[in-house]
Amino acid sequence: MTGIHHAENHFTASESVRDVVIGMADGLTVPFALAAGLSGAVSSTGVIVIAGLAEIAAGSIAMGLGGYLAARTDREHYASERTREHREIHEMPAAEREEVATIFRGYGLDDDQATPVVSAICSDPDRWVDFMMRYELGLEAPDPGRAVKSALTIGLSYVVGGLVPLVPYMTTGSVLKGLAVSAAVTLLALFAFGAVKGRLTGVKPLFGGLQTVGIGGIAAVVAFGIARWIS
Amino acid sequence: MTGIHHAENHFTASESVRDVVIGMADGLTVPFALAAGLSGAVSSTGVIVIAGLAEIAAGSIAMGLGGYLAARTDREHYASERTREHREIHEMPAAEREEVATIFRGYGLDDDQATPVVSAICSDPDRWVDFMMRYELGLEAPDPGRAVKSALTIGLSYVVGGLVPLVPYMTTGSVLKGLAVSAAVTLLALFAFGAVKGRLTGVKPLFGGLQTVGIGGIAAVVAFGIARWIS
Numbered sequence: 001m002t003g004i005h006h007a008e009n010h011f012t013a014s015e016s017v018r019d020v021v022i023g024m025a026d027g028l029t030v031p032f033a034l035a036a037g038l039s040g041a042v043s044s045t046g047v048i049v050i051a052g053l054a055e056i057a058a059g060s061i062a063m064g065l066g067g068y069l070a071a072r073t074d075r076e077h078y079a080s081e082r083t084r085e086h087r088e089i090h091e092m093p094a095a096e097r098e099e100v101a102t103i104f105r106g107y108g109l110d111d112d113q114a115t116p117v118v119s120a121i122c123s124d125p126d127r128w129v130d131f132m133m134r135y136e137l138g139l140e141a142p143d144p145g146r147a148v149k150s151a152l153t154i155g156l157s158y159v160v161g162g163l164v165p166l167v168p169y170m171t172t173g174s175v176l177k178g179l180a181v182s183a184a185v186t187l188l189a190l191f192a193f194g195a196v197k198g199r200l201t202g203v204k205p206l207f208g209g210l211q212t213v214g215i216g217g218i219a220a221v222v223a224f225g226i227a228r229w230i231s
Numbered sequence: 232m233t234g235i236h237h238a239e240n241h242f243t244a245s246e247s248v249r250d251v252v253i254g255m256a257d258g259l260t261v262p263f264a265l266a267a268g269l270s271g272a273v274s275s276t277g278v279i280v281i282a283g284l285a286e287i288a289a290g291s292i293a294m295g296l297g298g299y300l301a302a303r304t305d306r307e308h309y310a311s312e313r314t315r316e317h318r319e320i321h322e323m324p325a326a327e328r329e330e331v332a333t334i335f336r337g338y339g340l341d342d343d344q345a346t347p348v349v350s351a352i353c354s355d356p357d358r359w360v361d362f363m364m365r366y367e368l369g370l371e372a373p374d375p376g377r378a379v380k381s382a383l384t385i386g387l388s389y390v391v392g393g394l395v396p397l398v399p400y401m402t403t404g405s406v407l408k409g410l411a412v413s414a415a416v417t418l419l420a421l422f423a424f425g426a427v428k429g430r431l432t433g434v435k436p437l438f439g440g441l442q443t444v445g446i447g448g449i450a451a452v453v454a455f456g457i458a459r460w461i462s
Contacts (some may be wrong), residue, residue, distance in 0.1 A: 029293040030261075030286070042278060050462050051282045054268030054454040055261070061450040062260040069442055072433050080433055107358055109351045116344040117335065121268030127338055140369065201304050202311055211300055219292040223285040231281050 015146065019153035021197050023063060027161025028193060029216045031055050032186040035165055037223025039179040041231035045169045050176070052169070056162035064155025071147035078139055085129045085137075089122075096132070097122055104136055164189050183220070190216045232346060246377065252428050254385035258392025259424060260447045262286050263417040266396055270410040272462035276400045279409070283400070287393035295386025302378035309370055316360045316368075320353075327363070328353055334366055364383025397418050414451070421447045436445055 031052045038048045089096045100121055104114040122128045133139050168181035191209040198208020262283045269279045320327045331352055335345040355357045364370050399412035422440040429439020 025297065025344060026293055029297075030289045033293070034282065034286050035263075037289065038282055041281045041285075046462070048274060050272045051265065051269055054272075054458045054459065055265050055286060056452040057457050058261045058264030058268065058450045061453060062257055062264070062446060065446045065449065066260075067257065069446070073434055077433050104348065107348075107352050107362060108355065109348060112383050113347040117338075117340060117348050120340045120344055121338045124339065131338060135366065138369075138371065202308050203304055215293060215296045215300070218296070219289045222292060223288040225320055226288050227281050227285045229307030230284065231277070 013096060015143075015147070016153055017200060018078065019067070019150050020157045021200065023060075023068075023154035023157025024161035024193060025197070025212065026059065026063065027056070027158035028186060028190050029162055029212075029219055030059055031162040032165035032182065032190075032216055033219035033223040035169060035182060036179060036220035037227040039175050039230035040224040043175060045173065045175055045178050048169050048175065049166060052162070052166040055167070056159055060155040060158035063158055064151040067154045068147050068151035071142065071150050075142045075144065075147070078133075078142055079140060080136060082133060086125065089125060089128055089132075093122075096128070099136060100128070100131065137203045161189075168197075187213050187216060246374075247380070248431060250381050250384035252424075252431065253298075254291075254388025254423060255392035256428070256443065257289070257290065258389035259395055259417060259421050260443075260450055261290055261319065262393040263396035263413065263421075263447055264450035264454040266400060266413060267410060267451035268458040270406050271455040271459035274406060276404065276406055276409050279400050279406065280397060283393070283397040287390055287397070290393065291345055291386040291389035294389055295382040298385045298393070299378050299382035302373065302381050306373045306375065306378070311363075312368060312370060313360060313364060316363045317356065320356060320359055320363075324353075325433070330367060331359070331362065344360045392420075418444050418447060 034055050035052050038051055042048065078102030085096075091095050097118060100118045101111075101114050104117055105111075109117070121131050133141075165182045165186040168185060169175075169178035172178045172181060190212045193209075195205035195209035197203075197212065198205045201208070203211075265286050266279050266283050269282055273279065316327075318461075328349060331349045332342075332345050335348055336342075340348070352362050359365060364372075396413045396417040400409035403409045403412060421443045424440075425443030426436035426440035428434075428443065429436045432439070435440075
């Protein structure tokens with residue numbers, strides 16, 4: 001039971017939860033700051049809503065497809081490094097054996113202690129390559145179904161997050177009223193979201209909440225200042 | 232010399248290069264798609280430039296500060312897991328020794344072979360914790376100066392990337408002319424950028440270039456469609 005207990009101790013966040021966090025953090029922040037920025041420059045909520053929805057479309061696709069391609073590239077990178085390691089242990093087994101031995105000497109083993117370990121690991125090509133992938137290159141086999149799921153999760157989370165700051169502009173006729181309600185609702189959402197994210201990543205909830213509110217607030221203020229300055 | 236040769240073989244991209252890639256990929260894509268989207272809905276290049284600059288401000292701050300906080304959270308997470316491992320090897324050394332042994336049994340060592348290795352690793356608390364951090368939890372010690380450098384690199388790359396699609400709108404008086412020049416320049420930049428990124432991550436340059444152009448193009452077309460549809 002130690003293993004299970006231990007695993008729970010070290011649990012931080014599943015990959016799906018992390019994808020939701022990644023997508024929603026940017027979805028709440030960027031459309032909010034863009035809408036707030038435009039509020040300093042245009043007088044129609046219509047333009048703000050159009051720009052906001054265009055940004056949500058652009059941002060969710062860029063992040064979602066970007067996440068998909070990144071996951072696929074990771075998978076291809078893993079496969080090509082694995083092929084290379086297989087070739088290397090075939091073409092220069094002595095040098096590769098020496099690399100395994102070096103790892104263990106680094107942990108304070110002398111040659112007499114290291115030799116049986118190295119022999120055991122190198123007796124099976126797959127096991128040998130597994131060891132090199134993980135301990136020399138620090139690469140773990142990526143989950144094959146993850147690319148598509150990750151893309152959809154990040155993209156949808158961005159859309160959901162992005163609608164929060166925009167709905168107030170859709171339902172109020174005035175830019176200033178829209179900005180006030182949008183800022184209140186979004187900063188509250190950013191705080192709640194940052195607190196949850198903090199819990200998942202081991203940061204104190206209050207501190208995590210203040211961090212995400214700070215990022216969103218700074219981004220909005222700077223965007224507002226720039227938009228007002230050039231308009 | 233094998234070690235050096237080997238390291239070069241596996242070289243893909245330094246962390247700074249990766250930060251530039253991350254920032255510039257989004258900087259080229261999102262402001263481009265936003266500007267293209269707004270081109271389907273508004274008749275003044277002024278509004279597009281304001282919205283674009285507000286987006287660049289918002290996006291670069293969100294990504295830069297987000298990157299900074301993520302790097303800092305990684306560092307705190309590493310430190311807290313390290314403290315926990317130190318406590319665990321102190322409070323329940325037998326269970327932790329057994330975890331080290333389990334890793335080596337997984338590589339096909341029998342108990343006689345594993346015992347001296349486990350003893351060597353566990354003879355020094357720091358070495359023992361190092362081993363658990365790296366091989367049990369898959370965590371490597373983060374570079375302490377990276378958070379600030381990473382934030383600045385990502386943020387500035389986003390700004391540079393984002394100005395590419397906007398400059399055409401600043402220099403031409405007409406929305407349609409701006410859109411045409413912006414699309415031509417940005418898609419070319421996305422292609423060149425994707426090709427370089429492909430080289431760094433081990434993807435074929437032509438394929439890498441087409442991928443980034445595809446993401447930018449799809450994002451722009453969808454943003455344009457949404458903006459036109461609701462306006």
